[in-house]
Amino acid sequence: MTRRRWIAEHWDEATATLQGAQAEHMARVLRAQPGMEADVVVSGRVFHAEVAAVRLGREASEVRLNLLAELEADPALPVTLVMAVYKFDRMEWVLEKATELGVAEIVPVIARRTEKHLAEAAEKRAERWRRIVHEAAKQSRRSDVPLIHDPGPLIGRVKAEAIRTRIVLAEQEQTTTLRALVEEAAEAASEEMPTLEIAIGPEGGWAPAEEALFDANGWKAASLGPRILRAETAAIAALAVVASWLD
Ligand code: SAH
DSSP states (O other), X not given: OOOOEEEOSEEOSSEEEEEHHHHXXXXXXXXXXXXXXXXXXXXXXXXXXXXXXXXXXXXXXXEEEEEEEEEOOOOOOSEEEEEEOOOHHHHHHHHHHHHHHTOOEEEEEEOTTSOHHHHHHHHHHHHHHHHHHHHHHHHTTOSSOOEEOOOEEHHHHHHSOOSSEEEEEOTTOOSOBHHHHHHHHHHHHTTSOOOEEEEEOOTTOOOHXXXXXXXXXXXXXXXXXXXXXXXXXXXXXXXXXXXXXXX
């Protein structure tokens, strides 16, 4: 069985420290003692480690580990999801599931059809989103935590320079499938993993002006099939298509 992975809050060359909920769990629930072995993620790298010291405090607990040897890590899928901000509870579900499926980065964007009050609340919500992916990364034993960008207007991201293949999911697209574009990108990248950026619209879909903007900036439109999916289904389905090709 793969061992649970802890994610270090602080580290230096030879040691790593867990604090907060992770330290509490390790110290109180697992009754960690010096000498206990554990796998710990330090800045995206996984190490086999041994507990060096446990401090149980009423205010703050801490577990310090000695790093013994680096383990081979499994890289994230080279995919960035550009996700229009919509209902937070559904978005948060996507954050969790996308992390499990290996997403590397998520860029929340404000689209035309993002509800106004959600657009206004998004910035404050980003910290919570980062906590959610942190938890999900731990749970799914990822060695890295997906990067959650600060929410911003769609236009900035659409126009940003990119060396990656940029794909916009659109239910109006009838001919090009996501699978075909992923295959094309994989062939073009030959030995290397292709890097992809995939945009998913909000509940109401992309506005026509946004579709034109994607098109004018070199994004390729892709379909996930003839049925209209909710944004969260589209996100998960898209990652599954990519994972089946690249993982
Ligand atoms: N405008 C739609 C709903 C949009 S679905 C309506 O009729 O209500 C939300 C987002 O999911 C879309 O913007 C698109 O990015 C993605 N999506 C949903 N179904 C899709 C499909 N069949 N192919 C590609 N993308 C899809």
